[in-house]
């Protein structure tokens with residue numbers, strides 16, 4: 001079993017287990033199995049979203065795990081069709097009820113869709129009322145954060161953005177560091193679509209360190225100080241993805257640089273400035289998780 005998972009300390013002192021399990025595009029049955037295996041193998045952090053339509057399954061799996069709630073870190077997100085203060089509060093309460101929880105560890109605005117300033121005001125109030133331990137954003141570029149901060153009284157503690165060796169977001173990473181906002185990486189493995197883990201440089205490093213290509217990529221994120229939420233529905237891979245903290249497993253600065261050279265501006269998801277995507281997402285019903 002994986003032990004000694006490090007934590008990242010957020011600007012408000014909250015500790016986030018540096019590896020969590022992402023559950024995008026998982027059926028309820030997959031969620032229940034995967035979350036169970038994850039918790040059995042040392043995960044204490046789960047990343048879902050109202051858009052993933054599986055918060056109830058996450059809630060059931062948490063309950064069935066028998067782990068004391070206070071040892072778990074649970075994130076969910078508000079979708080782009082929610083607009084305004086009251087709607088945000090209502091959506092938060094709905095998510096909490098589906099998850100079967102009485103507080104959240106982290107609540108994120110999923111995308112920088114127009115009107116996010118009002119959603120943020122509601123999130124600040126939920127945070128101040130003690131219903132959320134940390135609040136943040138997702139898919140925000142520096143200019144979105146600057147816009148948010150014009151009216152905000154609390155700065156986001158986390159920005160969850162697409163990051164992997166083919167999309168390293170180095171400038172945004174430095175911006176987030178300068179603002180003391182934790183960088184959380186979605187699709188940390190490149191989502192299996194764009195062959196990040198088949199890259200010859202990654203494979204060569206896997207041979208050198210006697211680890212899998214996925215473990216090399218995940219370790220690279222960890223050494224950049226990011227929080228990661230790799231997804232898998234297979235018990236062996238779930239175990240593998242957190243087994244990256246052996247004391248001798250440390251990529252050298254030269255090997256970190258070899259991975260840095262793979263940066264090639266290739267996205268899995270939408271560009272957060274793509275207003276077309278954001279407009280369409282307002283009416284998007286999640287067909288992947290249709291029940």
Ligand SMILES: NC(=O)c1ccc[n+]([C@@H]2O[C@H](COP(=O)([O-])OP(=O)(O)OC[C@H]3O[C@@H](n4cnc5c(N)ncnc54)[C@H](O)[C@@H]3O)[C@@H](O)[C@H]2O)c1
Pocket residue numbers: 021022023024025047048110138139160161185186187188189190191192197212214215229230231232237238240241269
């Ligand atoms: N905030 C956002 O907009 C946003 C967007 C996408 C994903 N996310 C979050 O990030 C999580 C992870 O992202 P993701 O699921 O898109 O991509 P990922 O990079 O975690 O890749 C997952 C895929 O990689 C493969 N894989 C996993 N472990 C492996 C291993 N050890 N060896 C070989 N292949 C392996 C599998 O095919 C799996 O489906 C999501 O589940 C979700 O929680 C957030």
Ligand SMILES: OCCc1c[nH]c2ccccc12
Pocket residue numbers: 024049268269270
């Ligand atoms: O968190 C997942 C957000 C999302 C919605 N639609 C998508 C399409 C591609 C990648 C991510 C997303």
